[in-house]
Amino acid sequence: MKRTFAAVIGIAAVTAAVAACGSGKAPEGGGGGAGGATTLGFAQVGAESGWRTANTQSIKTAAQAAGIDLKFADANGEQEKQISAIRSFIQQGVDVIAFSPVVRTGWDAVLLEAKNSKIPVILTDRAIDTQEKDVYKTFIGADFVEEGKRAGTWVADQYAGAPGQVNIVQLEGTTGADPAIDRDTGFKQGISSNPNLRIVASQTGDFTRSGGKQVMEALLKSTPKIDVVFAQNDDMGLGAMEAIEAAGKVPGKDIKIVAVDATHDGMQALADGKFNYIVECNPLLGPKLMDLVKQVAAGEQVPARVVVPDEAFDQQQAIKALPGRQY
Numbered sequence: 001m002k003r004t005f006a007a008v009i010g011i012a013a014v015t016a017a018v019a020a021c022g023s024g025k026a027p028e029g030g031g032g033g034a035g036g037a038t039t040l041g042f043a044q045v046g047a048e049s050g051w052r053t054a055n056t057q058s059i060k061t062a063a064q065a066a067g068i069d070l071k072f073a074d075a076n077g078e079q080e081k082q083i084s085a086i087r088s089f090i091q092q093g094v095d096v097i098a099f100s101p102v103v104r105t106g107w108d109a110v111l112l113e114a115k116n117s118k119i120p121v122i123l124t125d126r127a128i129d130t131q132e133k134d135v136y137k138t139f140i141g142a143d144f145v146e147e148g149k150r151a152g153t154w155v156a157d158q159y160a161g162a163p164g165q166v167n168i169v170q171l172e173g174t175t176g177a178d179p180a181i182d183r184d185t186g187f188k189q190g191i192s193s194n195p196n197l198r199i200v201a202s203q204t205g206d207f208t209r210s211g212g213k214q215v216m217e218a219l220l221k222s223t224p225k226i227d228v229v230f231a232q233n234d235d236m237g238l239g240a241m242e243a244i245e246a247a248g249k250v251p252g253k254d255i256k257i258v259a260v261d262a263t264h265d266g267m268q269a270l271a272d273g274k275f276n277y278i279v280e281c282n283p284l285l286g287p288k289l290m291d292l293v294k295q296v297a298a299g300e301q302v303p304a305r306v307v308v309p310d311e312a313f314d315q316q317q318a319i320k321a322l323p324g325r326q327y
C-alpha cells in the first residue's frame, strides 16, 4: 500500500498528516458508543524476545490507563494463529483491531473481512505488503532500514582505513518479517562505503536467544575468521555472545557484536564491553497506540504513518543510560 503521509512522534505532539483514507464519517465498529468503553482486539506476534515482552507490557498498561477494554491474543509466532485471532475479534465485533504482523505477506483476506465488517485496523511495530486499498488506518513503528543503516555505518566507521578484509556474519530475524528484511537492506547500505567489509554468512536466528546461539555455534566452526557479528536483535546477539565465550573467544574484543533493540540485557552486555554498539528500537508503543485507537474509533483522521524515533548507544552511553531506562 503506497501511503505518502507520515508523522514522527517527537517530544511535541504528533504532527497529524491527513491519512489517505479518513472520511470523517460516523464512527466505524461502534466507536464505544455512549458510555461503553472502546474495545480493542490486539493480536501479538508472540513472546520471542525481550523487545516483545516490553512491547506487550506497554500495550496492556496503556490500555488500562486509557480505559480501553483490551482483548489480547498471543500467536506464538504463527501467522495462522494471528489470522484466527483477528477473525475472532471480527466475530466479537470489537471497535478496533490492532496487530504486529509476524511476516509481511498473507494478510489480504483477513484484512478485507475486517474492512467489510467496518472494523478499522491499526498496524503496529511491523509493516505488511498488500495490494488492497485502505485495509488499515495507520502504521505505527520504527524505521527498520534506518536502524540497519546506523548499525552498518558504525561498523564502517570502526574499520575505516583498516587493512585487509573484515568478515561480518549477520544473524537475521524471523524470515519474511519486515524488520528482518529492512535491517538487512539498511545494514548493507551502511557498510557499502567500506569495500573491506564483507558479509561472509547470513542466517536466521528467528529473533530468539537460542536461535542466535545455535547459528553462531555453527558459524564459529564453519567460518575461519569472524570479526563482527551484526545481530538483528539483542536476543540473538546475547545467544551469539554465549557461543563465542564457549568457543574460548572474548565477545566485544575478539569478535565485535552490534545489535538492535537496546533492551535491558543487551544494554547490560554493552555496558560490560561484551557488545560494542546497539541501535535502539523502542517497544513502548502502548500510549501512542491507545491515542490512535480512540481517534480511529471516533472516526477521526489519523496520520497514515507514525514513525517511532530511535537512539543508538556505544559503551559509555549505555553505562550512562542504563539506570534510567524503562525496559
Ligand code: GZL
Pocket: 048, 049, 050, 051, 052, 125, 126, 141, 142, 179, 207, 232, 233, 234, 235, 260, 261, 281
Ligand atoms: C522490531 C520488532 C522485532 C524486535 C525483535 O520492531 O518487530 O521483533 O527487534 C522482536 O526483538 O522479536
Ligand code: ZN
Pocket: 127, 144, 178, 179, 182
Ligand atoms: Zn519495512
